[in-house]
Amino acid sequence: MALTLTSSAFVNGAVLPQAQVYSGMGETGGNLSPPLTWKDAPEGTRSFVVTAYDPDAPTGSGWWHWVVINIPPTVTSLPEGAGSGKGGLPESAVQLRTDFGTPGYGGAAPPPGRVHRYTFTVTALDVPKLDLPADATPAMVGFMLNHHRLASAQITALYGHAR
Template sequence: MAFTLTSTAFVNGATLPPAQVYSGMGQTGGNLSPPLRWDGAPAGTRSFVVTLYDPDAPTGSGWWHWVVINIPADVASLPEGAGSGKAGLPDGALQIRTDFGVAGYGGAAPPPGRVHRYIFTVTALDVPKLEVPADASPALIGFMLNHHRLSSAQLTALYGTSR
């Protein structure tokens, strides 16, 4: 069985719904993390990490919108709003600081112009938790993921404004 990531809020390649768009920086969205579900995790999975990354942000290094680590291996979904304080995260899960400077979900907020890709990724790890400080950077999490990754599944949404 393939490792897959899906959402009931949008399908792969579709436009990110207004509920998942940032509220601020010129955007008027709901800033709710979408419901996510993953299936087919590889044998040996001991925990998961969920991230949201915009590789098209004009920073030279993209933009991290959401990072959740230490999701227990027996969890296969996150409800809408789990990253926004509207629904709970699984016991033991920890949200890490994003490029907005705080922990938690930050929705799409591209500058006017081209459409950006928002890549949701769930990564299966071979460790029960990542031993990192609570104020770890997304770069540190990425480094740790590369050392403990068993497999990843992705779901990409698109969003852009022309104002």
């Protein structure tokens, strides 16, 4: 069995619900992190990391919408809004700075034009925690993930609007 990730808010390849769209910058969404559930973590999993990333952002390097580290291995889901201050994050979990400049979930907010992909990933790690400063960049998290990854699973939602 392989690690899998699902959401009760959308299926892989579907349109991201308005609840998960940014509130601001011309968007009128709920800015709530989606509910996520994962299962079949590999043996030896000592913690999880959850991220949300838009590879289509017109930056040359994509856009990080959410980074949560140090989720205990006994946790297999996050409720809607957990990354938006609505509760449900494990006590040991740490939300790091996103490309919005602050920690916490930042919903979809693409410029008008083409549809963007929003990839949610859960990564099982072989360490109990990533010892990173609160201002660690998503690139630093990615470096640590690649060094400690046991397995990862993704789901992707789509979102865009006309010019």
